[in-house]
Amino acid sequence: LLQRHIALPPGAADRLKARSETAADVQALLLAEAEWARALYAGLSSGYVLQFTRNEGAGARESREDRVNSLLDHGNYIAYGLAAVALNGLGISYAFPLLHGKTRRGALVFDVADLIKDAYVMPLAFECGADPRIKDNTFRARLIETLQDAEALDLLFTFVKSMAEKPF
Numbered sequence: 001l002l003q004r005h006i007a008l009p010p011g012a013a014d015r016l017k018a019r020s021e022t023a024a025d026v027q028a029l030l031l032a033e034a035e036w037a038r039a040l041y042a043g044l045s046s047g048y049v050l051q052f053t054r055n056e057g058a059g060a061r062e063s064r065e066d067r068v069n070s071l072l073d074h075g076n077y078i079a080y081g082l083a084a085v086a087l088n089g090l091g092i093s094y095a096f097p098l099l100h101g102k103t104r105r106g107a108l109v110f111d112v113a114d115l116i117k118d119a120y121v122m123p124l125a126f127e128c129g130a131d132p133r134i135k136d137n138t139f140r141a142r143l144i145e146t147l148q149d150a151e152a153l154d155l156l157f158t159f160v161k162s163m164a165e166k167p168f
Contacts, residue, residue: 004123006047012039040122048130068129071139075121076113078143083112086156112160116152
C-alpha cells in the first residue's frame with residue numbers, strides 16, 4: 001500500500017493488532033479481521049477515487065467498481081490455490097476448521113489465503129480495476145508474477161509450518 005501511496009485510516013493497523021491480541025473468541029477475531037478489511041477497502045477506494053462496495057461474486061463489469069470486485073474474486077481464487085498447495089504440501093487438510101471453519105466450508109484454506117490477499121490481491125485488483133485499459137489476463141499475469149517475486153508460496157509454507165510446530 002505504501003508503494004502505491006495509499007493511506008490507511010489512522011490507527012487501523014494498531015487496532016487490528018490490539019483486537020487480535022485481546023480477542024476472547026473466534027467471533028471477536030473475525031470481527032477484527034472484518035474491520036481491518038473495511039479499512040483497507042476504504043483506503044484503496046479513496047486512493048483510486050472509487051465509490052467501492054465489496055460485492056463478492058456479482059460478475060458485473062459495467063463500472064470500475066464492478067471491475068475491481070471481479071478482479072478481487074479472481075485474485076482471491078489464486079490466493080486460495082496457493083494456500084491449498086501449501087496446506088496439501090504439508091499434509092494438512094484445507095478443510096480443517098480453524099477460524100473460517102465456523103462460518104463456511106473450506107475453512108483453513110481461507111485463513112491461510114488471508115495471509116497474502118490483503119498485501120497482494122487487494123492493491124493490485126484496485127490498481128488494475130481502476131484502469132479500464134487493463135484486461136483480466138493482464139491482471140492475472142501481474143498477480144502471479146507479483147506473488148512469485150514476493151515468494152508468497154514459500155511464505156505460506158514457512159508460516160503454516162511454524163504455526164503447526166508452535167507449542168500452545
